[in-house]
Amino acid sequence: MFLNHALSGSAFLRTPMPLLATVEAENSPAILSGVLLSLVVIYLASKIGEEVSKRLDFPPVLGSLIAGVIVGVSALNLIVFPEGGISADDSNLMTILQWFNHLSPAALTYVFESQSEVISVLAEIGVIILLFEIGLESNLQQLKEVGIQATVVACVGVAVPFAAGTGGLMAIFHVPAIPAIFAGAALTATSIGITSKVLSELGQLKSKEGQIIVGAAVIDDVLGIIVLAVVASLAKTGEIDVFNVVYLILGATAFLLGSILLGGLFNKTFTKIVENLETRGSVIIPAFIFAFFMAFIGNAIHLEAILGAFAAGLVLDETDASNELDELIRPIADILVPIFFVTVGARADLRVLNPAVPENRAGLLIAVFLIVVAILGKIVTGWAVFGQPGINRWAIGVGMIPRGEVGLVFAGIGSASGVLSKPLEVSIIIMVILTTFLAPPFLRVAFGDSGHPPTDEEDVSVKMGESQSAS
Amino acid sequence: MFLNHALSGSAFLRTPMPLLATVEAENSPAILSGVLLSLVVIYLASKIGEEVSKRLDFPPVLGSLIAGVIVGVSALNLIVFPEGGISADDSNLMTILQWFNHLSPAALTYVFESQSEVISVLAEIGVIILLFEIGLESNLQQLKEVGIQATVVACVGVAVPFAAGTGGLMAIFHVPAIPAIFAGAALTATSIGITSKVLSELGQLKSKEGQIIVGAAVIDDVLGIIVLAVVASLAKTGEIDVFNVVYLILGATAFLLGSILLGGLFNKTFTKIVENLETRGSVIIPAFIFAFFMAFIGNAIHLEAILGAFAAGLVLDETDASNELDELIRPIADILVPIFFVTVGARADLRVLNPAVPENRAGLLIAVFLIVVAILGKIVTGWAVFGQPGINRWAIGVGMIPRGEVGLVFAGIGSASGVLSKPLEVSIIIMVILTTFLAPPFLRVAFGDSGHPPTDEEDVSVKMGESQSAS
Incomplete structure (x- = not known):
């Protein structure tokens, strides 16, 4: 049967290969x-x-x-x-x-x-898997329930740091528009994993403040991924064109919403396919075909591969195979996601911020500026809450501070696109590190933690930031 | 603290990147x-x-x-x-x-x-994971128990097809020594997975014949991997040097035995390390560090990466984490191993055996020759059994016929090394396909199967060949 495909023959004796193939084989x-x-x-x-x-x-x-x-x-x-x-x-x-x-x-x-x-591509596949896993863990239903308060907090928490960061970098430091927008966008993220872990330790996960923070962080993820898709595309073309920006924002939103709506129809088909497969990998392979295909489409329409992977995760979370998939994806994420985080750190040349070198001082000032904006820009979100007298506004603001891995995704993609100057890239990474370090102690203070051992109210350990955490 | 690492500074303004990096980023x-x-x-x-x-x-x-x-x-x-x-x-x-x-x-x-x-390297990592998984599934204890009968059958089943295949290719078809040896080596493999699956279906897994076949197939795997390491190294240097052959055979054997002996000491350390880890991937990441390190060593000392991965699997199978590891490795193997098998098929240009083209006929004759040697060379193993009057010698011989994935590993590595001519490579692949197709019906005839539905005597579905099978 194979020989039917035959179109032409070739000589029996081995012909010399062209140079490249030889170099490769050797x-x-x-x-x-x-x-x-x-x-x-x-x-x-x-x-x-x-x-x-x-x-x-x-x-x-x-x-x-x-x-x-x-x-x-x-x-x-x-x-x-x-x-x-x-x-x-x-x-x-x-x-x-x-x-x-x-x-x-x-x-x-x-x-x-x-x-x-090869390592670069493996790191990119790692972040695709990370976002696919985050999508799988994000519950669409939960997103609908957290309501208007969380949405307002999330929007303020995206808008204020973005505007202050981008505007400040352009006005004060004369950074060109595209890298400034990129850095501003990196300020918008909130790490739900780190925050919800600390809230859980403080026994505050089910409090009104806790619910608003977690809800806002989830919405923030979605907004952040849309912002990233838009910004990364701008970085690719290298210029800001109003039509392009509108296309990108609408495109990213439509892509995400469209995937979710179509996904609702696709759910049953997916479950049916999986049920009928009899060979090994009957759940994971169809899931990866879907995730990689969506990532490909996200990349191909000049948005981002991770947007597609995230949408795929959201869709498959609604299927009956969701629990099994959560289990199967873990070891795969365990071996691929670290490649992403380690290479982000490895690419960051901290020497560009060595304060002993005079010409590095401008870069250092940028880092300090980003950190200040990162903290203040999120603290103000506490005052965006309305109709909730007596609520702990400080706690909400502080709870939104940690950037965690979503901030790193920005830095990593910015670095790969070549749009960020080295000092700016390193400043973003230091901003992510510091906000993530500072948030847990700050949050304890804001809630007036007395140091009592916590009760684990809810297992959120597999949520987002904890993609890398509890075993 | 990071700035301690600072050694030198760099200019704040973004410097133009060299050409390659630009090409890459774009x-x-x-x-x-x-x-x-x-x-x-x-x-x-x-x-x-x-x-x-x-x-x-x-x-x-x-x-x-x-x-x-x-x-x-x-x-x-x-x-x-x-x-x-x-x-x-x-x-x-x-x-x-x-x-x-x-x-x-x-x-x-x-x-x-x-x-x-990238896809080529992913396929190579796929076959490394496959051999690691096979190592994890091969029980050293079981290997010791199957005894002398199985060892003799395995040795005959390696020696006869290798000698007949290599000799025939050189004498009849004037194939140069290195590719002839490679093709001969590809004839030595036995697929334990396919055979044990059929034996299980026939209810013959626990019969004397079944035990000898399975034992011989396991030993065959180990011999096959040593043969492959030796042959692939020969292919790299391109010449046959007696000292080199001796070094390779002794080296591969010593590497495998040494790993197993050292592994006995390393067992407890590994278990201890894994028990003390608190973050995600506490079992899989140490296992992969070990497997990839062994694969690296295998590759670096000019043997084969898969030999190291196989040894790592054998060692880790003896640890307490073995069962958990078996579970965790499955989804990873599910997404990586198919890349190997599909690319082996994809690289094989079946058009070189199109019988309509006259100059392809020599290649076709080689394919026919390999298939005949592959079948007869294994059937004779039945007559290597001694001191077992009344044993079904046909069944044993036929049970050793299917080459399965080990034969494909030979073809894949031969193809990557560039040593095999296209017709020879394709002949090996067709030999593997045909022996694997033919073995199940042949085995049913040899055991005089009456067509009764089988009872699953033992779950061997995760053994070797079934790396790709039962879900």
Whole structure:
């Protein structure tokens, strides 16, 4: 039956391959070695960082990020990428590889670039899986219930930091429009995982304040992903065109809403398909086909792959296979998501903010400015709550501060798009780290925590930020 | 604290990036689109193939492979690789990508090569995970118990097809030594999964014949992996040097035995580490660090990555975390292993065996020769059993026939190394397909099956060949 496909024959004797294929075949073991060694370094760094962070009572994802900084271009130079003038000679991982393979300089460069490309794509697939998992965990029903208060808080929490951040960067620091918008957008995120974990520890998850914070954080996620899709697209074209902005905002919203509406119809079909499959991977493979297809469409219509993955997660959360899928996606996320966080840290060159170097001071000022806007811009959201006399406005504002992994997604995508200057990129990462570090103690103070051991009111550990946390 | 790592500063203003980084940043969304679309095609093909194969009562992995042939270079040209003169214009997937991204010819070539590289490495990681899983499922204890009979059957089943295949190819067809040895080695494998599934269906798994077949197949796996490591290394250096062959055989054996012995000591440490981890992925990440590190070492000392992964699986199977690991590895294998099987099929250009083209006839004769040797070389193993009067020698011989996925691993690695001529590669794949198709009906005849519905004596569905089967 196969021979029916035959269209033409080829000579029996082996014909010489063109140059590229030869280069590939010769270096393919070295590329695989490079990828395997990179993954070993990434997993080791991520796990050690997470465990240390957890023991110090900080969110694990922060440990993963800081471990990335340590193995990356700022310090150990193990995980580095061919950008900003970095060559194979700068990579200590390549030096290790050279002990085993004696590659020519040209082959070494080829291997370095190829393995970096593979790790970059794996990191992108990692963030796609992360957003797919977040989508799976976000309950559409819950989103509808949290109501108008949370929506107002979320909108204020997106609008104020975005406007203050973008405006300030352009007016005070003369940053060009596109990177300024990108940095402003990175300020809009709220990490539901970190906040809800602390609220749960304080026994405040079911309080009025807690409900508003969690609801607003969920809505914030959705708004943040739309903002990111718009901003990242602007970064790709490199110019701001009013029609384009309108297209992007409408497009992203329509894409998300359309997916959810169509998804309602697709639900039953998906469940039916899954039920009829008899071979291994009967749930996970159809789910991945759907998620990757949606990610492809998101990317192809010049929005973002993660928007598609998030929409796919929202849709599949409504199916009967949802619980099984939650279980199956965990080990896959466990091995792919750390690649994203570690490489975000690894790419961030903290040396550009070394205060000992005079020309770095402007960058440092930007970092300080972003952190101030990040904190104040969210604290004001507490005063957006109306008709709730006696509510703890400080607690709500402080609860919205941590940026967590959504802020990092902005930094990572900004870095990959090449639109952010190095100091701006590093400032965003430091802003994310600091807001995430500060939120837990601030929140305890705002709620007047007496230090009593908490009761776990609700298991929200798999929500968002905790994608990297509880085991 | 981060700034301690600062070594030097860099200018605040964004400096222009070198050419390569620009090319990468510009094309990175297109590369991601290419990878996502490739994965969607691979998963769709694999799932449909598996389901059809299963319904026709064939092993699912065969369906995956044939689906790969259909989407690959032989027919639909969706999943093709830049080798043997294939360019981006030959890839229908790239044509689809061009609808969304209007890339220049140079950019298109860059995107095609980059996404092919990523898919190739993902396929290699897929086969590493497959061998890790097989290692996890192979019980060292069981291996020790099956005893001398199974060992003799396994050794005969490796030696006879290897000698007859290699010798015949060199003497009759004048194939050069290295590809002849490679093809001969591909004849040595036995698929434990397919055989044990059929034995279980016939209710013969616990019979004397069944026990010998399964035991021999397990030993065959280990021998096959050592043979593969040796042969693949020969293919890399391109010449046969007696010292090198001795080094490789001793090296591979020592590596495997050494890993198992050291692993006995490492067991407790691993369990202890896993127990003390508190963050997500506490079992899977340490396991992957170990597996990828062993795979890296296997690759780095010029053996094979899969040998290291297999050894890692054998070692971790002895730990307390083994059962949990079996569960966690499944969804990961489900999404990575199909990439390997589909790309093996996709790379195989069946047109080189089109009998309508006169110069293909030599290749066809090779295919016929390999199939005959593959069947006869295993049937003789039945007569290697001694001191067992009245045993069904036909059944034992026939039970050893199916090559399954281990044969495909040979074909895949041979193809990646560039040592096999296209007709020889395709002949091996057809040999694997035919032996695997033929074994189930042959085995029913040899056992004189009356067609009664079977009782499932034992769940061996996760063993080897069934890595792709029961859900």
